[in-house]
Amino acid sequence: MFPGSPTNVENFVQEMFFVTQSSGSLALRGTCMATDxxxxxxxxxxxxxxxxxxxxxxxxxxxxxxxxxHLSWIRDGEGMLRVRDDRVQDDVLRIRLQRVHFRGAVHPDDAVQDVLSAPEVRAYFRKNHIEVGLVFRHLAPLSTKGLPRLSGDLRDVTVAEALDHVVRYFPGLWVYKECANGSLRRVMVRVAAVRVVGAPSSGGRVGAAPRF
Incomplete structure (x- = not known):
């Protein structure tokens, strides 16, 4: 993105996280769009x-x-940056899950699907007329041999806490977006990783980034 060039809020915040190697979350209200x-x-x-x-x-x-x-941001006690649109309903992020089972994800979006597949999430979505947005999935690597995998269980956590667990393993930010789609609410969740798992960090803490 060139200085001053048109963009959108999501892309701008994501680029700032990338440049500074920061981790955290972004919750946004948006507009429902459909393509082929x-x-x-x-x-x-x-x-x-x-x-x-x-x-x-x-x-x-x-x-x-x-x-x-309508946007605000804070840094929590663990150094995670939280950017939030005050028009967002946070009920989905507060759903409490008895158990999240991570099935060896090698890509952060697969770990997100493990979170959203929890029975409490599926039941809440059905009850409250919430649909999940669909986009092209990432390309799977030709071989996953030797790649780090997120496995194991979390118990008694909220959706937001489970997503925090994902970005601690795949450093970056989780993005929650929602919009009104007629009588439905559309929700999308993804992770934008700022570096490959196992790659060396730039060494900068959150807020101690290089000039950009």
Whole structure:
């Protein structure tokens, strides 16, 4: 993204996380869009995104909240950045799960599917008329031999806590988006990994990023 070039809120925040190697979450309200290959949730346009130079991730997020006042952000006690649209309902993220079984995911979106496959999530979606958006899945590697896998169980956690577990293993941010689609609510959840699992970190803590 070139400085000042049109984008949308999701892409702008994701790029800031990538550049600073930060981890956390992004919850957005958007617009339902459908194409021949996807049922998506598109975040708000950002015709004039904040321009740098920025010295750390706090600066672009503070600037973003000025042009998009419905957005707020905090850093929690574990150093995770939380960017949230105050128009988002957080009921899905607060669903409590008795057990999440991770089945050896080598890609973060497969781990997200393990979370959304929990029976409590499926039952809540049916009861509250929530549909899951569909997009092209990632390309599977030709061989998964030797790749790190997220396996094991979590018990008595919320959906948000389970997604935090995913981005601790696959460093990056989890993105939750929702929109109104007639009588339904469409929800999409994905993970944008900022680096490959097992690759060396840049060494910068959240908020201690290089100039960009």
């Amino acid at each position: 290959v996807a049922s998506d949730v598109v975040s708000d346009a950002l015709p004039h995104p904040p321009e740098g130079p920025f010295h750390n991730i706090d600066e672009p997020l503070a600037a973003l909240s000025q042009v998009a006042p």
